[in-house]
Amino acid sequence: MLSDHAVSIVIFAGIDVIMALSFFLPASAGQLSAGQGGFMALGAYTSAYLSVHHQTPFPLALAAGGLVGSLVGLAVGFPALRLRGLYLVLVTFGFGEMVRVFFLNVPAFGGPAGFAGIPPATTIWYVLGLLVVLAYFFTRVGGSRMGRAFTALRDDEAAAEAMGVNSTYVKLAAFATGGAIAGLGGGLYAHYTLFIDPEAFGIGRSLFVMLYAVFGGLASFWGSVAGATILSVLPELLRWVKDWREILYGLLVLTMMLVRPQGLLDAALLARLSRGERAAARG
Amino acid sequence: MFVQQLVNGLMLGGAYALVAIGYTLIFGVLNLLHLAHGEVFMVGAYVGLALTLAGVTPWATLGGAMLAAAALGVVVERVAFRPVRARGSHVTPLMTTIAVGLVLQHTVVKIFGAEPVAFPAPFASTALALGPVTLTTLQLLILGTSLGLMALLEAFLRATPMGMAIRATAENPTVAGLMGVNVSMAIVITFAIASALAGAAGVLLAWNFTALSPFFGVKVGLKGLAIMLLGGLGNVTGAMVGGLVIGVVEVLSVAYLASSYRDAFAFAVMILILLVRPTGLLGARLQSG
Numbered sequence: 042m043l044s045d046h047a048v049s050i051v052i053f054a055g056i057d058v059i060m061a062l063s064f065f066l067p068a069s070a071g072q073l074s075a076g077q078g079g080f081m082a083l084g085a086y087t088s089a090y091l092s093v094h095h096q097t098p099f100p101l102a103l104a105a106g107g108l109v110g111s112l113v114g115l116a117v118g119f120p121a122l123r124l125r126g127l128y129l130v131l132v133t134f135g136f137g138e139m140v141r142v143f144f145l146n147v148p149a150f151g152g153p154a155g156f157a158g159i160p161p162a163t164t165i166w167y168v169l170g171l172l173v174v175l176a177y178f179f180t181r182v183g184g185s186r187m188g189r190a191f192t193a194l195r196d197d198e199a200a201a202e203a204m205g206v207n208s209t210y211v212k213l214a215a216f217a218t219g220g221a222i223a224g225l226g227g228g229l230y231a232h233y234t235l236f237i238d239p240e241a242f243g244i245g246r247s248l249f250v251m252l253y254a255v256f257g258g259l260a261s262f263w264g265s266v267a268g269a270t271i272l273s274v275l276p277e278l279l280r281w282v283k284d285w286r287e288i289l290y291g292l293l294v295l296t297m298m299l300v301r302p303q304g305l306l307d308a309a310l311l312a313r314l315s316r317g318e319r320a321a322a323r324g
Numbered sequence: 325m326f327v328q329q330l331v332n333g334l335m336l337g338g339a340y341a342l343v344a345i346g347y348t349l350i351f352g353v354l355n356l357l358h359l360a361h362g363e364v365f366m367v368g369a370y371v372g373l374a375l376t377l378a379g380v381t382p383w384a385t386l387g388g389a390m391l392a393a394a395a396l397g398v399v400v401e402r403v404a405f406r407p408v409r410a411r412g413s414h415v416t417p418l419m420t421t422i423a424v425g426l427v428l429q430h431t432v433v434k435i436f437g438a439e440p441v442a443f444p445a446p447f448a449s450t451a452l453a454l455g456p457v458t459l460t461t462l463q464l465l466i467l468g469t470s471l472g473l474m475a476l477l478e479a480f481l482r483a484t485p486m487g488m489a490i491r492a493t494a495e496n497p498t499v500a501g502l503m504g505v506n507v508s509m510a511i512v513i514t515f516a517i518a519s520a521l522a523g524a525a526g527v528l529l530a531w532n533f534t535a536l537s538p539f540f541g542v543k544v545g546l547k548g549l550a551i552m553l554l555g556g557l558g559n560v561t562g563a564m565v566g567g568l569v570i571g572v573v574e575v576l577s578v579a580y581l582a583s584s585y586r587d588a589f590a591f592a593v594m595i596l597i598l599l600v601r602p603t604g605l606l607g608a609r610l611q612s613g
Contacts, residue, residue, distance in 0.1 A: 073415065134549065251422075288434070
Protein backbone atom coordinates (compact mmCIF):
# COMPACT_ATOMS: atom_id res chain seq x y z
CA MET A 42 0.00 0.00 0.00
CA LEU A 43 1.68 3.21 1.18
CA SER A 44 5.46 3.22 1.41
CA ASP A 45 7.07 3.90 4.80
CA HIS A 46 8.13 7.31 3.56
CA ALA A 47 4.59 8.19 2.50
CA VAL A 48 3.24 7.00 5.86
CA SER A 49 5.70 9.22 7.71
CA ILE A 50 4.68 12.22 5.59
CA VAL A 51 1.00 11.57 6.38
CA ILE A 52 1.69 11.13 10.11
CA PHE A 53 3.80 14.30 10.40
CA ALA A 54 1.29 16.28 8.33
CA GLY A 55 -1.51 14.90 10.53
CA ILE A 56 0.28 15.96 13.70
CA ASP A 57 0.84 19.40 12.17
CA VAL A 58 -2.89 19.65 11.44
CA ILE A 59 -3.68 18.65 15.05
CA MET A 60 -1.29 21.34 16.30
CA ALA A 61 -2.77 23.95 13.96
CA LEU A 62 -6.23 23.07 15.29
CA SER A 63 -4.92 23.48 18.85
CA PHE A 64 -3.97 27.04 17.88
CA PHE A 65 -7.18 27.63 15.96
CA LEU A 66 -9.50 26.81 18.87
CA PRO A 67 -8.40 29.63 21.21
CA ALA A 68 -7.81 31.86 18.16
CA SER A 69 -11.46 31.43 17.16
CA ALA A 70 -12.29 33.09 20.49
CA GLY A 71 -9.77 35.85 19.75
CA GLN A 72 -7.03 34.40 21.96
CA LEU A 73 -3.77 34.17 20.01
CA SER A 74 -1.29 31.76 21.54
CA ALA A 75 2.36 31.68 20.52
CA GLY A 76 3.06 28.90 22.99
CA GLN A 77 1.41 25.82 21.51
CA GLY A 78 4.86 24.17 21.32
CA GLY A 79 4.90 24.30 25.12
CA PHE A 80 1.62 22.37 25.40
CA MET A 81 2.90 19.91 22.82
CA ALA A 82 6.02 19.38 24.93
CA LEU A 83 3.89 18.74 28.04
CA GLY A 84 1.81 16.12 26.23
CA ALA A 85 4.87 14.52 24.62
CA TYR A 86 6.88 14.26 27.84
CA THR A 87 3.94 13.16 30.00
CA SER A 88 2.87 10.35 27.69
CA ALA A 89 6.45 9.27 26.98
CA TYR A 90 7.27 9.17 30.69
CA LEU A 91 4.20 7.05 31.43
CA SER A 92 4.95 4.68 28.55
CA VAL A 93 8.59 4.19 29.49
CA HIS A 94 8.46 4.13 33.29
CA HIS A 95 4.98 2.78 34.01
CA GLN A 96 4.24 0.75 30.87
CA THR A 97 0.94 2.59 30.64
CA PRO A 98 -1.21 1.46 27.68
CA PHE A 99 -0.78 3.92 24.79
CA PRO A 100 -4.34 5.33 24.66
CA LEU A 101 -4.18 6.02 28.39
CA ALA A 102 -0.74 7.66 28.16
CA LEU A 103 -1.98 9.76 25.26
CA ALA A 104 -5.04 10.85 27.26
CA ALA A 105 -2.83 11.74 30.23
CA GLY A 106 -0.77 13.98 27.94
CA GLY A 107 -3.94 15.68 26.77
CA LEU A 108 -5.11 16.11 30.35
CA VAL A 109 -1.85 17.75 31.44
CA GLY A 110 -2.06 20.00 28.38
CA SER A 111 -5.57 21.09 29.28
CA LEU A 112 -4.78 21.69 32.98
CA VAL A 113 -1.77 23.83 32.12
CA GLY A 114 -3.87 25.52 29.44
CA LEU A 115 -6.32 26.46 32.16
CA ALA A 116 -3.47 27.87 34.26
CA VAL A 117 -2.20 29.91 31.30
CA GLY A 118 -5.74 31.05 30.59
CA PHE A 119 -5.94 33.00 33.85
CA PRO A 120 -3.30 35.62 33.00
CA ALA A 121 -4.79 35.65 29.52
CA LEU A 122 -7.98 37.05 31.01
CA ARG A 123 -6.18 40.33 31.56
CA LEU A 124 -4.23 40.47 28.32
CA ARG A 125 -5.17 41.05 24.71
CA GLY A 126 -3.71 40.98 21.25
CA LEU A 127 0.05 41.18 21.09
CA TYR A 128 0.40 41.22 24.88
CA LEU A 129 -1.15 37.77 24.93
CA VAL A 130 1.10 36.64 22.08
CA LEU A 131 4.09 37.76 24.12
CA VAL A 132 3.07 36.10 27.39
CA THR A 133 2.36 32.81 25.62
CA PHE A 134 5.77 33.12 23.93
CA GLY A 135 7.24 33.38 27.41
CA PHE A 136 5.21 30.39 28.57
CA GLY A 137 6.53 28.23 25.72
CA GLU A 138 10.10 29.18 26.57
CA MET A 139 9.55 28.42 30.27
CA VAL A 140 8.33 24.93 29.39
CA ARG A 141 11.36 24.37 27.19
CA VAL A 142 13.75 25.48 29.92
CA PHE A 143 11.87 23.31 32.45
CA PHE A 144 12.41 20.13 30.43
CA LEU A 145 15.98 21.19 29.74
CA ASN A 146 16.68 21.21 33.48
CA VAL A 147 14.77 18.25 34.91
CA PRO A 148 17.02 15.16 34.93
CA ALA A 149 14.04 12.74 35.08
CA PHE A 150 13.15 13.91 31.55
CA GLY A 151 16.66 13.57 30.20
CA GLY A 152 17.54 17.27 30.21
CA PRO A 153 19.34 18.57 27.10
CA ALA A 154 20.25 15.01 26.06
CA GLY A 155 16.58 14.33 25.39
CA PHE A 156 14.28 11.46 26.32
CA ALA A 157 14.87 8.25 24.36
CA GLY A 158 13.56 4.71 24.27
CA ILE A 159 9.90 5.60 23.77
CA PRO A 160 8.02 2.52 22.49
CA PRO A 161 6.63 2.88 18.93
CA ALA A 162 2.86 3.15 19.26
CA THR A 163 1.63 5.92 16.97
CA THR A 164 0.20 4.51 13.77
CA ILE A 165 -1.39 6.30 10.86
CA TRP A 166 -4.77 5.12 12.24
CA TYR A 167 -4.31 6.86 15.56
CA VAL A 168 -3.49 10.11 13.76
CA LEU A 169 -6.31 9.88 11.23
CA GLY A 170 -8.71 8.71 13.96
CA LEU A 171 -7.96 11.72 16.13
CA LEU A 172 -8.36 13.99 13.10
CA VAL A 173 -11.80 12.56 12.37
CA VAL A 174 -12.82 13.06 16.01
CA LEU A 175 -11.52 16.64 15.91
CA ALA A 176 -13.28 17.37 12.62
CA TYR A 177 -16.53 16.09 14.13
CA PHE A 178 -15.91 18.15 17.28
CA PHE A 179 -15.22 21.35 15.32
CA THR A 180 -18.24 20.98 13.04
CA ARG A 181 -20.44 20.37 16.07
CA VAL A 182 -18.99 23.19 18.16
CA GLY A 183 -19.26 25.70 15.31
CA GLY A 184 -23.02 26.18 15.50
CA SER A 185 -23.35 25.48 19.21
CA ARG A 186 -23.90 28.00 21.99
CA MET A 187 -20.19 27.76 22.86
CA GLY A 188 -19.08 28.17 19.25
CA ARG A 189 -21.20 31.29 18.84
CA ALA A 190 -19.81 32.62 22.12
CA PHE A 191 -16.28 32.11 20.74
CA THR A 192 -17.09 34.09 17.60
CA ALA A 193 -18.80 36.83 19.57
CA LEU A 194 -15.82 37.17 21.87
CA ARG A 195 -13.41 37.35 18.93
CA ASP A 196 -15.42 40.02 17.13
CA ASP A 197 -16.14 42.31 20.07
CA GLU A 198 -15.52 41.39 23.67
CA ALA A 199 -17.56 44.22 25.19
CA ALA A 200 -20.57 43.51 22.98
CA ALA A 201 -20.33 39.77 23.72
CA GLU A 202 -20.33 40.44 27.45
CA ALA A 203 -23.28 42.77 27.09
CA MET A 204 -25.15 39.96 25.33
CA GLY A 205 -24.55 37.70 28.32
CA VAL A 206 -21.45 35.78 27.23
CA ASN A 207 -19.40 34.82 30.28
CA SER A 208 -16.03 35.82 28.83
CA THR A 209 -13.98 34.41 31.72
CA TYR A 210 -15.52 30.97 31.34
CA VAL A 211 -15.32 30.98 27.54
CA LYS A 212 -11.67 32.09 27.43
CA LEU A 213 -10.60 29.50 29.98
CA ALA A 214 -12.48 26.79 28.10
CA ALA A 215 -10.80 27.85 24.86
CA PHE A 216 -7.32 27.71 26.37
CA ALA A 217 -7.90 24.41 28.16
CA THR A 218 -9.29 22.71 25.05
CA GLY A 219 -6.47 24.13 22.89
CA GLY A 220 -3.96 22.83 25.44
CA ALA A 221 -5.59 19.39 25.42
CA ILE A 222 -5.46 19.13 21.62
CA ALA A 223 -1.80 20.20 21.60
CA GLY A 224 -1.04 17.69 24.38
CA LEU A 225 -2.59 14.87 22.31
CA GLY A 226 -0.55 16.01 19.31
CA GLY A 227 2.60 15.91 21.44
CA GLY A 228 1.84 12.36 22.63
CA LEU A 229 1.38 11.16 19.05
CA TYR A 230 4.60 12.89 18.04
CA ALA A 231 6.64 11.34 20.87
CA HIS A 232 5.44 7.80 20.14
CA TYR A 233 6.31 8.17 16.49
CA THR A 234 9.75 9.84 16.63
CA LEU A 235 10.61 7.67 19.71
CA PHE A 236 13.02 10.35 20.86
CA ILE A 237 12.16 13.84 22.08
CA ASP A 238 14.28 16.74 23.26
CA PRO A 239 13.23 20.21 24.46
CA GLU A 240 14.48 21.91 21.30
CA ALA A 241 11.81 20.11 19.25
CA PHE A 242 9.13 22.14 21.04
CA GLY A 243 10.77 25.55 21.14
CA ILE A 244 9.69 28.86 19.77
CA GLY A 245 10.24 27.68 16.20
CA ARG A 246 7.57 25.01 16.65
CA SER A 247 5.10 27.45 18.20
CA LEU A 248 5.58 29.99 15.41
CA PHE A 249 5.15 27.37 12.70
CA VAL A 250 1.94 26.12 14.32
CA MET A 251 0.65 29.70 14.27
CA LEU A 252 1.80 30.10 10.68
CA TYR A 253 -0.06 26.94 9.58
CA ALA A 254 -3.36 28.16 10.98
CA VAL A 255 -3.05 31.76 9.76
CA PHE A 256 -1.79 30.69 6.33
CA GLY A 257 -4.87 28.51 5.92
CA GLY A 258 -7.16 31.23 7.23
CA LEU A 259 -8.86 31.70 10.59
CA ALA A 260 -12.40 31.88 9.22
CA SER A 261 -13.00 28.15 9.76
CA PHE A 262 -11.15 25.15 11.16
CA TRP A 263 -10.83 23.90 7.57
CA GLY A 264 -8.31 26.71 7.11
CA SER A 265 -6.03 25.14 9.74
CA VAL A 266 -6.47 21.74 8.11
CA ALA A 267 -5.59 23.09 4.67
CA GLY A 268 -2.77 25.37 5.87
CA ALA A 269 -1.01 22.72 7.94
CA THR A 270 -1.38 20.07 5.24
CA ILE A 271 -0.02 22.31 2.49
CA LEU A 272 2.84 23.78 4.50
CA SER A 273 4.00 20.47 5.94
CA VAL A 274 3.92 18.67 2.60
CA LEU A 275 5.45 21.63 0.71
CA PRO A 276 9.08 20.86 1.77
CA GLU A 277 8.62 17.39 0.23
CA LEU A 278 7.51 18.98 -3.03
CA LEU A 279 10.48 21.35 -2.95
CA ARG A 280 13.10 18.60 -2.72
CA TRP A 281 14.29 19.29 -6.26
CA VAL A 282 15.63 22.75 -5.33
CA LYS A 283 17.97 21.08 -2.75
CA ASP A 284 19.59 23.58 -0.42
CA TRP A 285 17.49 26.47 -1.70
CA ARG A 286 14.49 24.73 -0.15
CA GLU A 287 14.07 26.77 3.05
CA ILE A 288 14.67 30.05 1.24
CA LEU A 289 12.10 29.22 -1.43
CA TYR A 290 9.67 28.03 1.27
CA GLY A 291 10.02 31.35 3.10
CA LEU A 292 9.53 33.32 -0.11
CA LEU A 293 6.42 31.31 -1.01
CA VAL A 294 4.88 31.86 2.42
CA LEU A 295 5.72 35.57 2.27
CA THR A 296 4.20 35.95 -1.19
CA MET A 297 1.08 34.08 -0.13
CA MET A 298 0.61 36.21 3.00
CA LEU A 299 1.00 39.38 0.94
CA VAL A 300 -1.43 38.24 -1.76
CA ARG A 301 -3.97 36.74 0.66
CA PRO A 302 -3.37 38.25 4.10
CA GLN A 303 -6.67 36.79 5.29
CA GLY A 304 -5.38 33.28 4.54
CA LEU A 305 -6.17 30.65 1.96
CA LEU A 306 -9.76 29.90 2.98
CA ASP A 307 -11.48 33.19 3.78
CA ALA A 308 -15.17 33.69 4.49
CA ALA A 309 -15.97 34.44 0.82
CA LEU A 310 -14.27 31.31 -0.49
CA LEU A 311 -15.90 29.15 2.19
CA ALA A 312 -19.32 30.52 1.30
CA ARG A 313 -18.70 29.77 -2.36
CA LEU A 314 -17.53 26.24 -1.57
CA SER A 315 -20.53 25.45 0.63
CA ARG A 316 -22.95 26.95 -1.95
CA GLY A 317 -21.33 24.72 -4.56
CA GLU A 318 -21.85 21.75 -2.27
CA ARG A 319 -25.52 22.53 -1.78
CA ALA A 320 -26.02 23.09 -5.49
CA ALA A 321 -24.36 19.75 -6.17
CA ALA A 322 -26.61 18.09 -3.60
CA ARG A 323 -29.73 19.60 -5.27
CA GLY A 324 -28.63 18.91 -8.84
CA MET B 325 33.58 39.07 42.79
CA PHE B 326 30.06 40.45 42.93
CA VAL B 327 31.11 43.79 41.49
CA GLN B 328 32.97 41.98 38.72
CA GLN B 329 29.81 40.03 37.82
CA LEU B 330 27.84 43.24 37.88
CA VAL B 331 30.19 44.84 35.35
CA ASN B 332 30.07 41.74 33.12
CA GLY B 333 26.28 41.84 33.31
CA LEU B 334 26.13 45.49 32.36
CA MET B 335 28.28 44.80 29.32
CA LEU B 336 26.02 41.99 28.13
CA GLY B 337 22.93 44.01 29.04
CA GLY B 338 24.08 47.02 27.03
CA ALA B 339 24.11 44.94 23.85
CA TYR B 340 20.77 43.33 24.71
CA ALA B 341 19.31 46.78 25.27
CA LEU B 342 20.32 47.83 21.74
CA VAL B 343 18.27 44.93 20.34
CA ALA B 344 15.33 45.63 22.64
CA ILE B 345 15.31 49.32 21.71
CA GLY B 346 14.80 48.30 18.10
CA TYR B 347 11.77 46.19 18.99
CA THR B 348 10.29 48.87 21.15
CA LEU B 349 10.86 51.68 18.59
CA ILE B 350 9.07 49.66 15.93
CA PHE B 351 6.32 48.63 18.32
CA GLY B 352 5.96 52.20 19.53
CA VAL B 353 5.49 53.56 16.03
CA LEU B 354 3.49 50.76 14.39
CA ASN B 355 2.01 48.77 17.33
CA LEU B 356 3.30 45.68 15.56
CA LEU B 357 5.85 43.00 16.37
CA HIS B 358 8.83 42.56 14.07
CA LEU B 359 9.68 38.87 14.43
CA ALA B 360 12.60 39.04 12.00
CA HIS B 361 14.42 41.64 14.10
CA GLY B 362 16.60 38.94 15.65
CA GLU B 363 17.61 37.87 12.14
CA VAL B 364 18.48 41.46 11.20
CA PHE B 365 20.73 41.47 14.27
CA MET B 366 22.31 38.19 13.15
CA VAL B 367 22.85 39.41 9.58
CA GLY B 368 24.51 42.54 11.02
CA ALA B 369 26.93 40.32 12.95
CA TYR B 370 27.76 38.31 9.80
CA VAL B 371 28.38 41.48 7.79
CA GLY B 372 30.73 42.44 10.62
CA LEU B 373 32.46 39.06 10.26
CA ALA B 374 32.88 39.50 6.52
CA LEU B 375 34.32 43.00 7.04
CA THR B 376 36.68 41.82 9.79
CA LEU B 377 37.92 38.98 7.59
CA ALA B 378 38.50 41.54 4.82
CA GLY B 379 40.85 43.35 7.21
CA VAL B 380 38.75 46.42 7.94
CA THR B 381 39.35 48.37 11.20
CA PRO B 382 37.03 47.66 14.17
CA TRP B 383 35.23 51.00 13.90
CA ALA B 384 34.61 50.54 10.18
CA THR B 385 33.39 47.00 10.90
CA LEU B 386 30.88 48.37 13.37
CA GLY B 387 29.81 51.14 11.00
CA GLY B 388 29.53 48.79 8.03
CA ALA B 389 27.41 46.32 10.00
CA MET B 390 25.12 49.15 11.13
CA LEU B 391 24.69 50.46 7.59
CA ALA B 392 24.00 47.02 6.18
CA ALA B 393 21.50 46.24 8.92
CA ALA B 394 19.77 49.61 8.42
CA ALA B 395 19.41 48.92 4.70
CA LEU B 396 18.05 45.46 5.47
CA GLY B 397 15.59 46.91 7.99
CA VAL B 398 14.24 49.32 5.38
CA VAL B 399 13.81 46.43 2.94
CA VAL B 400 11.95 44.41 5.59
CA GLU B 401 9.61 47.33 6.21
CA ARG B 402 8.94 47.64 2.49
CA VAL B 403 8.38 43.91 1.99
CA ALA B 404 6.74 42.68 5.19
CA PHE B 405 5.01 45.66 6.80
CA ARG B 406 3.98 48.29 4.28
CA PRO B 407 1.94 46.02 1.99
CA VAL B 408 -0.20 44.75 4.89
CA ARG B 409 -0.32 47.90 7.01
CA ALA B 410 -3.59 49.13 5.57
CA ARG B 411 -5.43 46.03 6.77
CA GLY B 412 -4.77 46.93 10.38
CA SER B 413 -4.39 43.29 11.43
CA HIS B 414 -1.60 42.59 13.88
CA VAL B 415 -1.44 38.92 12.92
CA THR B 416 -0.41 39.24 9.26
CA PRO B 417 2.87 41.08 10.00
CA LEU B 418 3.76 38.31 12.46
CA MET B 419 3.47 35.86 9.57
CA THR B 420 5.28 37.97 6.97
CA THR B 421 8.15 38.66 9.36
CA ILE B 422 8.43 34.96 10.30
CA ALA B 423 8.76 34.22 6.58
CA VAL B 424 11.35 36.98 6.10
CA GLY B 425 13.28 35.67 9.12
CA LEU B 426 13.30 32.19 7.59
CA VAL B 427 14.65 33.55 4.32
CA LEU B 428 17.37 35.61 6.05
CA GLN B 429 18.44 32.73 8.29
CA HIS B 430 18.79 30.27 5.46
CA THR B 431 20.47 32.76 3.17
CA VAL B 432 23.17 33.15 5.83
CA VAL B 433 23.34 29.34 6.20
CA LYS B 434 23.83 29.11 2.44
CA ILE B 435 26.65 31.66 2.41
CA PHE B 436 28.47 30.95 5.69
CA GLY B 437 27.32 27.40 6.54
CA ALA B 438 25.14 26.24 9.43
CA GLU B 439 28.03 25.56 11.82
CA PRO B 440 29.14 28.20 14.35
CA VAL B 441 32.17 30.16 13.14
CA ALA B 442 34.88 31.91 15.16
CA PHE B 443 34.70 35.70 15.26
CA PRO B 444 38.20 37.18 15.45
CA ALA B 445 38.88 39.69 18.23
CA PRO B 446 39.06 43.27 16.91
CA PHE B 447 42.40 43.96 18.63
CA ALA B 448 44.76 42.49 21.24
CA SER B 449 42.87 43.37 24.39
CA THR B 450 44.70 44.36 27.56
CA ALA B 451 43.37 43.92 31.08
CA LEU B 452 42.93 46.94 33.35
CA ALA B 453 42.63 46.44 37.11
CA LEU B 454 40.30 48.92 38.78
CA GLY B 455 40.38 47.96 42.46
CA PRO B 456 38.58 44.62 42.76
CA VAL B 457 37.31 44.73 39.18
CA THR B 458 39.27 43.62 36.13
CA LEU B 459 38.15 45.06 32.84
CA THR B 460 39.59 44.35 29.44
CA THR B 461 39.82 47.15 26.94
CA LEU B 462 37.48 45.14 24.72
CA GLN B 463 34.84 45.03 27.46
CA LEU B 464 35.21 48.77 27.91
CA LEU B 465 34.77 49.27 24.17
CA ILE B 466 31.60 47.14 24.12
CA LEU B 467 30.02 48.82 27.12
CA GLY B 468 31.08 52.29 25.98
CA THR B 469 29.77 51.79 22.45
CA SER B 470 26.36 50.55 23.56
CA LEU B 471 25.95 53.34 26.11
CA GLY B 472 27.16 55.89 23.54
CA LEU B 473 24.68 54.68 20.93
CA MET B 474 21.85 54.85 23.45
CA ALA B 475 22.79 58.41 24.38
CA LEU B 476 22.90 59.36 20.69
CA LEU B 477 19.47 57.84 20.12
CA GLU B 478 18.01 59.63 23.12
CA ALA B 479 19.41 62.93 21.84
CA PHE B 480 18.11 62.23 18.33
CA LEU B 481 14.60 61.46 19.54
CA ARG B 482 14.45 64.49 21.82
CA ALA B 483 16.22 67.20 19.92
CA THR B 484 15.87 66.71 16.17
CA PRO B 485 12.85 67.39 13.96
CA MET B 486 12.90 63.78 12.68
CA GLY B 487 13.08 62.51 16.26
CA MET B 488 10.06 64.60 17.08
CA ALA B 489 8.25 63.31 13.99
CA ILE B 490 8.91 59.74 15.14
CA ARG B 491 7.62 60.48 18.62
CA ALA B 492 4.54 62.15 17.17
CA THR B 493 3.87 59.15 14.92
CA ALA B 494 4.17 56.84 17.92
CA GLU B 495 1.69 59.00 19.82
CA ASN B 496 -0.92 59.01 17.06
CA PRO B 497 -0.12 58.44 13.38
CA THR B 498 -3.35 60.00 12.10
CA VAL B 499 -2.99 63.25 14.00
CA ALA B 500 0.74 63.35 13.24
CA GLY B 501 -0.11 63.05 9.54
CA LEU B 502 -2.64 65.87 9.79
CA MET B 503 -0.01 68.06 11.46
CA GLY B 504 2.23 67.68 8.44
CA VAL B 505 4.46 64.83 9.62
CA ASN B 506 5.52 62.55 6.79
CA VAL B 507 4.38 59.38 8.55
CA SER B 508 5.73 56.95 5.95
CA MET B 509 9.13 58.63 6.16
CA ALA B 510 9.08 58.51 9.96
CA ILE B 511 8.33 54.78 9.82
CA VAL B 512 11.15 54.10 7.35
CA ILE B 513 13.63 56.08 9.49
CA THR B 514 12.43 54.18 12.58
CA PHE B 515 13.17 50.87 10.89
CA ALA B 516 16.56 52.11 9.73
CA ILE B 517 17.55 53.24 13.22
CA ALA B 518 16.15 50.17 14.97
CA SER B 519 17.96 47.88 12.55
CA ALA B 520 21.24 49.82 12.71
CA LEU B 521 21.21 49.42 16.49
CA ALA B 522 20.56 45.70 16.07
CA GLY B 523 23.48 45.47 13.64
CA ALA B 524 25.74 47.23 16.16
CA ALA B 525 24.57 44.86 18.90
CA GLY B 526 25.36 41.93 16.58
CA VAL B 527 28.98 42.99 16.21
CA LEU B 528 29.35 43.86 19.91
CA LEU B 529 27.95 40.51 21.07
CA ALA B 530 30.04 38.64 18.48
CA TRP B 531 33.14 40.37 19.90
CA ASN B 532 32.01 39.34 23.37
CA PHE B 533 31.26 35.68 22.57
CA THR B 534 34.02 35.41 19.88
CA ALA B 535 31.73 33.10 17.90
CA LEU B 536 28.73 33.36 15.62
CA SER B 537 26.02 31.05 14.28
CA PRO B 538 23.08 31.62 11.90
CA PHE B 539 20.74 30.70 14.79
CA PHE B 540 22.24 33.29 17.13
CA GLY B 541 19.48 35.73 16.21
CA VAL B 542 16.61 33.61 17.53
CA LYS B 543 17.91 33.49 21.09
CA VAL B 544 18.91 37.12 21.34
CA GLY B 545 15.75 38.16 19.52
CA LEU B 546 13.59 36.42 22.12
CA LYS B 547 15.54 38.05 24.89
CA GLY B 548 15.02 41.39 23.23
CA LEU B 549 11.25 40.76 23.24
CA ALA B 550 11.34 39.94 26.96
CA ILE B 551 13.30 43.11 27.65
CA MET B 552 10.89 45.22 25.63
CA LEU B 553 8.07 43.91 27.84
CA LEU B 554 10.04 44.51 30.98
CA GLY B 555 10.60 48.12 30.05
CA GLY B 556 7.09 48.71 28.73
CA LEU B 557 6.08 48.38 25.08
CA GLY B 558 7.15 51.39 23.09
CA ASN B 559 9.17 52.85 25.96
CA VAL B 560 12.76 53.48 24.78
CA THR B 561 14.17 54.39 28.20
CA GLY B 562 12.45 51.32 29.60
CA ALA B 563 14.18 49.10 27.05
CA MET B 564 17.56 50.59 27.98
CA VAL B 565 17.02 49.98 31.71
CA GLY B 566 15.40 46.58 31.06
CA GLY B 567 18.35 45.44 28.92
CA LEU B 568 20.85 46.28 31.63
CA VAL B 569 18.68 44.57 34.28
CA ILE B 570 18.31 41.36 32.24
CA GLY B 571 22.04 41.32 31.42
CA VAL B 572 22.95 41.59 35.12
CA VAL B 573 20.32 39.04 36.21
CA GLU B 574 21.56 36.60 33.60
CA VAL B 575 25.22 36.90 34.57
CA LEU B 576 24.41 36.66 38.28
CA SER B 577 22.21 33.60 37.75
CA VAL B 578 25.03 31.87 35.89
CA ALA B 579 27.51 32.79 38.63
CA TYR B 580 25.39 31.79 41.60
CA LEU B 581 22.86 29.26 40.20
CA ALA B 582 22.84 26.71 37.40
CA SER B 583 23.91 28.11 34.04
CA SER B 584 21.22 26.18 32.19
CA TYR B 585 18.59 28.39 33.82
CA ARG B 586 20.09 31.58 32.38
CA ASP B 587 17.52 31.82 29.62
CA ALA B 588 14.62 31.10 31.96
CA PHE B 589 15.15 34.21 34.04
CA ALA B 590 14.42 36.66 31.28
CA PHE B 591 11.09 34.92 30.62
CA ALA B 592 10.23 34.42 34.27
CA VAL B 593 10.75 38.14 34.80
CA MET B 594 8.70 38.83 31.67
CA ILE B 595 5.72 36.71 32.78
CA LEU B 596 5.86 38.16 36.28
CA ILE B 597 5.84 41.67 34.83
CA LEU B 598 2.90 40.86 32.58
CA LEU B 599 0.91 39.49 35.49
CA VAL B 600 1.76 42.14 38.04
CA ARG B 601 2.33 45.21 35.95
CA PRO B 602 1.41 44.69 32.28
CA THR B 603 2.57 48.17 31.36
CA GLY B 604 6.18 47.30 32.19
CA LEU B 605 8.44 48.79 34.82
CA LEU B 606 8.43 52.29 33.40
CA GLY B 607 4.95 52.23 31.92
CA ALA B 608 3.65 52.19 28.37
CA ARG B 609 0.55 53.05 26.49
CA LEU B 610 -1.74 50.06 26.86
CA GLN B 611 -2.86 48.69 23.53
CA SER B 612 -6.12 46.89 23.17
CA GLY B 613 -4.87 44.85 20.25
